[in-house]
Amino acid sequence: MSKPLVMMVDDDGELAAMVAELLAREGWAVHTVLTAGDGDRALQQWQPEAVLLDVMLPDANGFEVCRRWRAAHPSLGILMLTARGDPMDRVLGLEIGADDYLPKPFEPRELVARIRALLRRQAPSRVDASVLRFDGLVIDPMAREVLAGAQVVSLTSIEFKLLVALARAPGVPQSREQLSAAVQSGRYMPLDRTVDVQVARLRRKLAQASPGAEWIDTVRGEGYAFVPRGPSARP
Numbered sequence: 001m002s003k004p005l006v007m008m009v010d011d012d013g014e015l016a017a018m019v020a021e022l023l024a025r026e027g028w029a030v031h032t033v034l035t036a037g038d039g040d041r042a043l044q045q046w047q048p049e050a051v052l053l054d055v056m057l058p059d060a061n062g063f064e065v066c067r068r069w070r071a072a073h074p075s076l077g078i079l080m081l082t083a084r085g086d087p088m089d090r091v092l093g094l095e096i097g098a099d100d101y102l103p104k105p106f107e108p109r110e111l112v113a114r115i116r117a118l119l120r121r122q123a124p125s126r127v128d129a130s131v132l133r134f135d136g137l138v139i140d141p142m143a144r145e146v147l148a149g150a151q152v153v154s155l156t157s158i159e160f161k162l163l164v165a166l167a168r169a170p171g172v173p174q175s176r177e178q179l180s181a182a183v184q185s186g187r188y189m190p191l192d193r194t195v196d197v198q199v200a201r202l203r204r205k206l207a208q209a210s211p212g213a214e215w216i217d218t219v220r221g222e223g224y225a226f227v228p229r230g231p232s233a234r235p
Helices: 013-025 036-046 062-072 087-095 108-121 157-167 176-183 192-209
Strands: 005-009 029-033 050-053 077-082 100-103 132-134 137-140 145-148 214-219 223-229
Touching (some): 108 157, 157 176
Parallel strands (some): 050 077, 077 100
């Protein structure tokens, strides 16, 4: 089996070399670039499973790069690694398509744990491989594909995991803590606000792909529930 490939895009050469050495010790292949332009070329050439993306690059805004890469590569794992630790920056990064967000300076073991969780989410296990079918919506965990009618719904890895976790228990409310545990392996748990942001993005994408249908309800005091109401169920 080939090693998972992680690409780091950061203009801090010393930090990039340190992270590359750290990840290599974990058994991962690592490719580092210093600019967004080099990242574009490397992404096409090397097709990494995950990317560590800095916000402040010399030739581009990392948020815009994240938005563009997410649109072009829906299954790519993106972890934003930046000195900007403001909570609203984190929310913005998640809203535009990042799977995770880690401010500098960071604990090396936490970075490794988050990358490991991200790579694990890129390859759903066979245990979760059964296709979920609803009126107007098909969720295929093995292919990591969601179809609304005949239209493919482009989701990030966290959005996809969130949808699968909800759809496996239709009508059953799940708390934010349960959903966090379902989409994030390891000890790190996202803030409640992060879960809300991901659910809002998931709802918006499903609504755009299947107008008139409803899939996720907010259950006051409990969390969220998957309550499929496909287009044919609407008056």
